[in-house]
Amino acid sequence: MKIWATIRHAISLVGQHRKMVGIIYLVNLCIGLVFSIPLFILFNRHVSTLTMRDDLLSGLHYSWWSSFNFSAQGLENSIRPSLSGGYGPLFDNLELLLTGQFHSFGWFVFFIALAYLFIAAFFNGGAISLFTDERKSFTTSRFFSGAGANFHHMAALATTSLLVFALLYKLITPLVFSLVDNIVGESTVQSFVWIINLAGYLVIFVLVFLITLIFDYAKVIVINDKKESSWLCIWLSVKFIFSNFFKTTGLNSVLVLGAVIFVIVGGLFISLVQPTQILLLILLTIIQQLFVLIKIGLRLTFYAAETHFFQQHVAAKAVVRKRKR
């Protein structure tokens, strides 16, 4: 089984079901708009008449931001200098994955994200059920019926995943970093302190990687094998991953690398546009939205690749069994 072949196949599979990417993107956009339109109105009230408004097109004027932030409450608090440029928003979010500080932009944002987690779980069911049956083409009704039929499994897995991540951030992360602090001790060698801390974050990253891998294959197995218990599938997933450790982690490592390259390139494109006038502003918005669209496609590519890999593996096993007979 070749990693590249699996990924190529996954990409074509997502391409075949591209409407699904569009549907998920639209839902993502609508939820985003529900919160960003009131924020826009509020924000507009603050800045539309300021003489500083022209500076605010090209960058986030620090003195403006600091005085705005001084009296900002609720959602307004999440307006911040790191939103300027392409990488800030992406890095801010990636940081959350390693620290678990999901409430750092306010509890309101935290609860929106939590709600979205279950919406995503709903769509995951639809997407994976389409990927498991490759002969059939995309129809919206098949997508939604797949999502509906598997939602109880997906929601159960998402809830379990949440609990596991809570355990990671609340229990394991402090343990890892108390170990880091013990190793660092009173060292005054900054490079040593830096490397040991970085190693701590790498451990967290590997754990996040493994947990998502386990829950991804659990989703695939519960749908592909039409299992009754999603909890059992977590165990089957662990067994599957560890019995094919290098292949499963290798596949996902390549996919993660692809995602990293995508973030670097996408961030660069967004950074390049300085929206000093309306056309450039529209261009910037289009690039940002394209980024989100592709990112959704990329996430589905993970599922497609994992589903395909799992099916190939099962098929190969069946052939071996037949031959033995």
Added chain:
Amino acid sequence: MKRNLLFFISLFFFHVALEAQDVPCERVVSYQIHATLNPDNKTVTGTQQLSWTNAGSASTQELYFHLYLNAFKNTQSTFFKEMVARSSSLSDYISRFNQGGWGYCDVRSIAIAGTGTSTSLLSQFMQPDDGNTRDETVFKVDLPRPIAPGDSVTLDIEFVSQLPYRAPRTGYVQDYFFVAQWFPKIGVWSNDEWNCHQFHAHTEFFADYGDYDVHLTVPSDYVVGASGVLSDSTTNGNGTTTYRFLGECIHDFAWTASPRFKVALRTFEHPELPNVRMKLLYQPNHRRFVDAFFDATENTLKYLGLWYIPYPYPQITIVDAACKSSTAGMEYPTLFTTGVDLFVARGSQEPLGLTIHECAHQFFYGIIGSNEFEHAWLDEGFTTYATSRCLNVAYGPGAYSKTYLARGDFGIPFTFPRTIKDQRDWIVENHRNRGRRDYMDKMSWEFVDYLAYRNNAYEKPALMLWTLENYLGEAVFGDIMKAYANRWAFKHPQPEDFFNIVNDFAPEDMSWFFDKLMYEPGVVDYAVGQITSKAPVNIQGYFGSGENMEKRDQDAEQDIFESQVHIKRLGEIQLPVEILVTFENGETITERWNGVEPYKIFYYANETKVEMVEVDPYHKIWLDVNPVNNGKYRTGNSLPAFRWGASWLFWLQDLLEMIAILS
């Protein structure tokens, strides 16, 4: 060739001659100290001969001394009592000291030199500030005979200093020793009384000028840096080396020793200023910051030298403090500490900012010896002002940077070049957050809390000086600063001394300005309120009287728009302000308002509508805590909100998609 050589030799001697010039000051003290560092016990054992001259107008039979290190002797010191209010750091320090050792300075003997007797003088601890009888940071010695004005006394003192573990501004961590506030130091006999304050949670220091001749014995593999200039060194044969440092006309002496230091030397040269040897002791992994440390120091010596007073000493020692030591960012005469993270963001201007600030203290603290206990703003406020001025001129504005995954000494810094940050933005930001806490001219330990101290020692005075400079004009203010520096070099100025110089040069008596800012809490904030421009109303109603009264209903005679502009005072402090009103036809009107009333309404009748109104249009009043509300258009434009709304939307969408990974 030979001629060239001769020329260089003569040039060398000329340089030495130039550098060796006597620094002019009234020498009140003279210290000769022999001290030995024991890195294993973390102690410094010393003998000290102190000559003190009574420069006052009355005689005294008692001498007051600081024993600053005793602040870290136990939890009953005034330092710790005051730290209770800042409980988070308090427990930090207690656990630190329990882990790595407390600190103290123990005077083993004290006697008058040359008397032939070894009898110890009677001494006792004093608590002039708070009466905390357990505080041992000040002690008094009773002399057998009074010292008349102009007379001197010489004392022989033996002491042992136990260096605390990672204490503020002093102590040790691993094999890095920063030895400051370490010897029994005489107070200041001023206005015929002793000015000798205890060590408080957030006060600094005050002392008289004089000469220091200090012999430091350390293990031979240690690199040493100290106040003054290295005169010679002797290898002792027992694995130690003794370094002799001479410091002229300085008011404190600090030193550092560590086997890890790397040393770099350069010379500051400027056609209008004396040469200064710059000695940098840096951490081994900071090789790439060497240029930045030197560059920042050179710019400070250059600009502050040209603006205020030339740096008069032959050498300056820059110490790149070890991380975890709590000693980075501190000033001592002819020596200062700075520091830097392993990685810094482009545009964050580190380590420039900190280096310039501490080097600027060589002027406002080192050369101009104000009392840091009583008028912290005279050193910190002036230094903060001068730092931002120097940074602005030498480097321009910086950019916002954020450190990702920040954890103690770890973090991944990232710059956002689109978010421009003026050197003064952080000062305004901090002042906005805490500007209403307390007022400026107070004893440092009497401020309601640490933030009030920061506001009134650093931010408010720095912004006050920027505002004053803009009010009086750069040239007049430049003369004021130069006169202040030259008149009060090697002396102890009081706030009134600065006010007097301002009044000497300013075209008007500026007492109103200082009265408002020094002795009243509060902030400055002016804002543009409502702007309206309306078409004239039609001519309607009754006109005339008696038989001539008629009812009219006709269009307005002229197309004149009636405009109203509201200016608001939102802060407590009242300052006169300028208002610039711009009409749509490009016409402008400048108004001047005394800024006293809470509101001021200006009325206009003009061919066109008002386009824009700016209060303090040239941003002279840096004290204004909210410069954003100073300029307003009459009509709105939604593009900026759209731009940031779209970016916020993008961030939220990306966040949602990232959360989906966890599903």
